[in-house]
Amino acid sequence: MGFAQSSHRGGTGMDYGRFADDQVKAIRDVVGTGTAINALSGGVDSSVCTVLGHRALGERMKTFFVDNALMREGEPEQVVRTFADLGISVTLVDARREFLGALAGLTDPEQKRQAITDTFYAKVFSRLVRETGARYLIHGTILTDVEETVAGIKRQHNILAQLGIDPVKEYGYRVLEPLVTLRKDGVRGLAKAVGLPAAVADRMPFPGPALATRVVGEVTERRLATVRAATRIVEEELADTGAFQYLAVLLADRATGIRSGQREFGEIVVVRCIESRDAREATATRLPWEKLEALCRRITSIPGVNRCLYDLTPKPPATVEYI
Amino acid sequence: MGFAQSSHRGGTGMDYGRFADDQVKAIRDVVGTGTAINALSGGVDSSVCTVLGHRALGERMKTFFVDNALMREGEPEQVVRTFADLGISVTLVDARREFLGALAGLTDPEQKRQAITDTFYAKVFSRLVRETGARYLIHGTILTDVEETVAGIKRQHNILAQLGIDPVKEYGYRVLEPLVTLRKDGVRGLAKAVGLPAAVADRMPFPGPALATRVVGEVTERRLATVRAATRIVEEELADTGAFQYLAVLLADRATGIRSGQREFGEIVVVRCIESRDAREATATRLPWEKLEALCRRITSIPGVNRCLYDLTPKPPATVEYI
Numbered sequence: 301m302g303f304a305q306s307s308h309r310g311g312t313g314m315d316y317g318r319f320a321d322d323q324v325k326a327i328r329d330v331v332g333t334g335t336a337i338n339a340l341s342g343g344v345d346s347s348v349c350t351v352l353g354h355r356a357l358g359e360r361m362k363t364f365f366v367d368n369a370l371m372r373e374g375e376p377e378q379v380v381r382t383f384a385d386l387g388i389s390v391t392l393v394d395a396r397r398e399f400l401g402a403l404a405g406l407t408d409p410e411q412k413r414q415a416i417t418d419t420f421y422a423k424v425f426s427r428l429v430r431e432t433g434a435r436y437l438i439h440g441t442i443l444t445d446v447e448e449t450v451a452g453i454k455r456q457h458n459i460l461a462q463l464g465i466d467p468v469k470e471y472g473y474r475v476l477e478p479l480v481t482l483r484k485d486g487v488r489g490l491a492k493a494v495g496l497p498a499a500v501a502d503r504m505p506f507p508g509p510a511l512a513t514r515v516v517g518e519v520t521e522r523r524l525a526t527v528r529a530a531t532r533i534v535e536e537e538l539a540d541t542g543a544f545q546y547l548a549v550l551l552a553d554r555a556t557g558i559r560s561g562q563r564e565f566g567e568i569v570v571v572r573c574i575e576s577r578d579a580r581e582a583t584a585t586r587l588p589w590e591k592l593e594a595l596c597r598r599i600t601s602i603p604g605v606n607r608c609l610y611d612l613t614p615k616p617p618a619t620v621e622y623i
Numbered sequence: 624m625g626f627a628q629s630s631h632r633g634g635t636g637m638d639y640g641r642f643a644d645d646q647v648k649a650i651r652d653v654v655g656t657g658t659a660i661n662a663l664s665g666g667v668d669s670s671v672c673t674v675l676g677h678r679a680l681g682e683r684m685k686t687f688f689v690d691n692a693l694m695r696e697g698e699p700e701q702v703v704r705t706f707a708d709l710g711i712s713v714t715l716v717d718a719r720r721e722f723l724g725a726l727a728g729l730t731d732p733e734q735k736r737q738a739i740t741d742t743f744y745a746k747v748f749s750r751l752v753r754e755t756g757a758r759y760l761i762h763g764t765i766l767t768d769v770e771e772t773v774a775g776i777k778r779q780h781n782i783l784a785q786l787g788i789d790p791v792k793e794y795g796y797r798v799l800e801p802l803v804t805l806r807k808d809g810v811r812g813l814a815k816a817v818g819l820p821a822a823v824a825d826r827m828p829f830p831g832p833a834l835a836t837r838v839v840g841e842v843t844e845r846r847l848a849t850v851r852a853a854t855r856i857v858e859e860e861l862a863d864t865g866a867f868q869y870l871a872v873l874l875a876d877r878a879t880g881i882r883s884g885q886r887e888f889g890e891i892v893v894v895r896c897i898e899s900r901d902a903r904e905a906t907a908t909r910l911p912w913e914k915l916e917a918l919c920r921r922i923t924s925i926p927g928v929n930r931c932l933y934d935l936t937p938k939p940p941a942t943v944e945y946i
Binding site for chain 1: 839840881882887916930934935937941946
């Protein structure tokens with residue numbers, strides 16, 4: 301159920317200021333004197349929704365950033381600060397225990413994804429919806445999400461159903477999707493037009509299940525700390541490459557090594573760095589050897605890690621992420 | 624218990640022909656009219672022992688090549704053919720079922736190594752010793768093996784104990800070690816001097832537990848076929864690099880991919896290629912990107928494999944092998 305009736309598609313020549321004004325007015329018309337809620341992930345889609353919602357509703361727009369324990373180093377605090385600088389108050393919700401509890405013992409990728417989705421919608425976000433009394437949910441669905449759901453690549457994300465809300469029985473709940481006519485480049489243009497900093501507008505893609513997607517096998521606090529440290533190194537080392545996306549993955553397998561003359565059965569980190577236009581196809585970046593060796597040196601100095609591998613595989617046959 | 628009393632160390636100026644003659648004479652003196660046995664792996668150490676033993680004893684030297692199901696493509700047949708060309712008859716023993724049975728269900732690296740060692744010594748080779756009536760075992764121990772055992776890096780390999788033979792109770796068993804005073808370069812020099820082809824004399828190091836060392840997780844016939852195909856590709860593609868050693872490893876982890884539009888949870892192959900003088904320290908070879916991409920293309924065309932990674936890690940902190 302689209303919200304943005306005007307059907308702009310982004311691209312050259314589009315008047316993003318006008319588009320933003322249209323969406324702000326539409327949100328205001330629909331919500332009236334009610335309360336709306338949204339979950340901010342820090343990605344460009346939910347960031348733009350946050351700005352549009354606050355412009356339309358002010359204090360009646362309730363924005364939450366859920367710390368699911370799967371974020372990158374300093375990410376929750378940084379997202380909240382970015383919006384504070386724009387005069388928008390974001391509530392940081394510490395749900396780390398709930399997510400880690402739901403993930404404990406799971407190694408199957410689908411079960412892990414499901415546990416994260418269920419914890420987010422059925423536990424954390426549905427509680428926030430009840431507590432705020434919000435009957436309007438603003439969601440950053442974009443056109444590509446709709447297309448990929450139709451094509452069977454993404455799973456159906458009916459938010460109300462995921463929250464356990466039956467929109468027929470519980471009259472009044474409504475999902476607003478102000479970006480549903482745009483593709484990613486349109487959202488990025490809109491982000492700049494509404495005053496979001498370039499760090500948000502041009503942010504590298506980062507998956508919804510966050511670092512859980514970067515941990516093969518069980519997701520534990522200790523393993524998250526390892527992949528978080530590797531992620532920081534990869535982002536620091538590869539920021540100047542102009543690559544489309546770069547990331548670190550912690551494998552479940554271990555390999556033998558030697559540390560201080562002792563045999564060690566250590567962890568394995570994979571570095572992935574890709575060139576792509578739209579993430580539908582991708583090739584591995586031909587990084588200079590000095591850069592690869594610097595990455596390896598820093599990553600194998602993370603406690604417990606004694607291997608660093610570089611992913612050579614294009615998409616297809618590989619995907620960008622591992623799970 | 625060393626056998627080569629003359630204590631040559633190889634190196635420049637050494638008279639390998641004289642050394643070989645000395646060892647042949649010593650074997651003949653010790654074995655007399657008895658029968659000796661040895662296991663040929665195809666590596667340079669056991670190959671030289673085979674030639675020396677046959678020169679000394681002729682038909683009373685029984686050489687067996689045990690096919691443990693863990694060999695590279697065509698390796699058993701090729702080793703037998705190489706020696707046939709030298710006029711030496713090697714008996715090929717098909718022990719594939721016994722090794723695969725012993726490895727079934729094992730994922731722990733130490734348990735896998737132990738299963739291979741036990742199957743080889745306690746089952747297969749001890750049976751051959753009994754059947755041949757041999758009381759003399761010729762073994763390709765080299766000086767580095769002795770040093771590494773003393774240093775605690777390698778495990779003690781007392782062959783008679785591993786065969787379940789108590790040399791005191793069962794009087795007459797004796798292990799001959801004609802190469803025990805040499806290092807690898809000395810053995811390679813000796814190999815050429817006794818007429819072994821360069822493919823054997825200069826053969827790249829290959830571990831005793833063979834492809835089992837290249838399979839992380841359970842070793843099955845299907846997984847061996849995958850790593851065997853990857854090994855052939857790596858050896859073909861990297862033969863012209865002059866690298867010290869190159870190999871393919873099949874991980875137990877899997878990663879998502881897309882094949883013919885379908886989501887696929889595929890296997891991961893790691894390519895390792897190193898520069899080294901003596902395997903004690905090593906660095907990853909800076910392969911050209913064209914070569915890495917060709918490797919990736921061929922390896923991801925192996926059924927079920929959708930990722931190809933390149934190992935960047937020096938030794939230390941990594942070892943050359945994974946398990």
